[in-house]
Amino acid sequence: MRNRLASVIAASLALILAATMxxxxxxxxxxxxxxxxxxxxxxxxxxxxAYFEALGKLGFTVTRNYRALPQLRGTKAxxxxxxxxxxxxxxxNERDFEEFEQLAKSGARLIxxxxxxxxxxxxxxxxxxxxxxxxxxxxxxxxxGVEIGFRDRQVTGAEGGTIKRLGMKPVxxxxxxxxxxxxxxxxxxxxxxxxxxxxxxxxxxxxxxxRHFTNRVLLMHPDNEVLTAIPGKRSMIFDESHLxxxxxxxxxxxxxxxxxxxILLGFVVLAALYIWRSSVSFIPPSPEPKELSVSGQSAxxxxxxxxxxxxxxxxxxxxxxxxxNASVHLSRNQRTISAEELAxxxxxxxxxxxxxxxxxxxxxxHKTAPVTVK
Numbered sequence: 001m002r003n004r005l006a007s008v009i010a011a012s013l014a015l016i017l018a019a020t021m022x023x024x025x026x027x028x029x030x031x032x033x034x035x036x037x038x039x040x041x042x043x044x045x046x047x048x049x050a051y052f053e054a055l056g057k058l059g060f061t062v063t064r065n066y067r068a069l070p071q072l073r074g075t076k077a078x079x080x081x082x083x084x085x086x087x088x089x090x091x092x093n094e095r096d097f098e099e100f101e102q103l104a105k106s107g108a109r110l111i112x113x114x115x116x117x118x119x120x121x122x123x124x125x126x127x128x129x130x131x132x133x134x135x136x137x138x139x140x141x142x143x144x145g146v147e148i149g150f151r152d153r154q155v156t157g158a159e160g161g162t163i164k165r166l167g168m169k170p171v172x173x174x175x176x177x178x179x180x181x182x183x184x185x186x187x188x189x190x191x192x193x194x195x196x197x198x199x200x201x202x203x204x205x206x207x208x209x210x211r212h213f214t215n216r217v218l219l220m221h222p223d224n225e226v227l228t229a230i231p232g233k234r235s236m237i238f239d240e241s242h243l244x245x246x247x248x249x250x251x252x253x254x255x256x257x258x259x260x261x262x263i264l265l266g267f268v269v270l271a272a273l274y275i276w277r278s279s280v281s282f283i284p285p286s287p288e289p290k291e292l293s294v295s296g297q298s299a300x301x302x303x304x305x306x307x308x309x310x311x312x313x314x315x316x317x318x319x320x321x322x323x324x325n326a327s328v329h330l331s332r333n334q335r336t337i338s339a340e341e342l343a344x345x346x347x348x349x350x351x352x353x354x355x356x357x358x359x360x361x362x363x364x365x366h367k368t369a370p371v372t373v374k
Contacts, residue, residue: 111205
């Protein structure tokens with residue numbers, strides 16, 4: 001029962017694992033909306049897979065990058081970096097801005113398309129301890145000279161009610177001010193959609209609204225002027241690493257990228273079941289006997305038991321006479337029993353067998369003595 005139950009549980013877990021792998025990996029190849037928003041692998045409303053495939057059909061060389069951004073240094077392609085919010089760009093650290101600039105200086109055209117929509121609390125109280133809660137520096141303004149402005153935006157439905165109850169305010173970001181190093185273009189709603197600046201052998205292009213490249217907007221309201229102004233180079237690289245799809249080169253990294261971390265729990269359960277099956281018994285163990293040694297019988301007793309099971313008692317004398325004839329040639333002073341004499345040996349009952357055998361044995365010792373039956 002223990003082995004059967006353990007086998008059933010193991011088979012059930014194996015089926016669940018197989019079904020999950022099919023749903024999580026095989027079906028994901030067709031329905032890739034499980035990938036992050038703005039990913040070129042996502043074919044949902046917020047993905048950019050349609051734009052990625054459209055560029056490929058137009059003759060551009062389009063690839064995806066799953067490595068850290070500094071490893072692209074030296075490429076001459078256009079690197080598409082999409083989906084980061086304005087707040088993320090404003091308060092990024094110095095190292096991030098250095099990586100952007102070094103990538104552009106090496107010859108790449110870095111395209112940073114920001115997510116403009118966000119919410120903020122207009123009446124938030126100031127920090128109590130200004131020394132400990134110092135506001136982060138806006139490096140987008142301090143380092144690149146680009147200031148972001150925000151306009152109110154309308155949000156309806158359940159999302160709008162939730163934002164209002166929390167005292168938050170929905171806004172949309174745009175380029176409000178910029179230094180002379182940046183060249184504005186493609187005006188939308190009184191503000192430039194593009195800001196581009198040369199860095200070394202390459203350049204950096206800032207885009208204030210990345211929604212123009214999503215699958216939903218491309219289907220419903222494509223902006224051809226925006227779409228045609230993007231490439232710049234015949235080779236384009238869509239960066240996936242900043243969206244969380246990074247190639248770490250390990251099984252754990254692959255599991256994390258596909259959001260299958262909980263499979264490790266399944267292996268732990270299987271290990272626990274194996275240990276439980278090997279150490280626990282459903283049936284209580286039987287008590288050990290006090291005397292572990294078992295005494296055997298002698299060879300004479302074993303032969304006697306074998307003869308009792310093989311030769312009926314009433315035929316024992318006749319069988320003994322046959323065995324006599326088979327072995328009498330080993331002695332010169334003894335004779336064989338003829339067929340007529342064998343026929344005279346009667347069937348005996350159990351009580352007279354021993355006496356008749358002893359009598360026959362004694363008479364056969366004399367070579368000329370006839371065999372008679374009492």
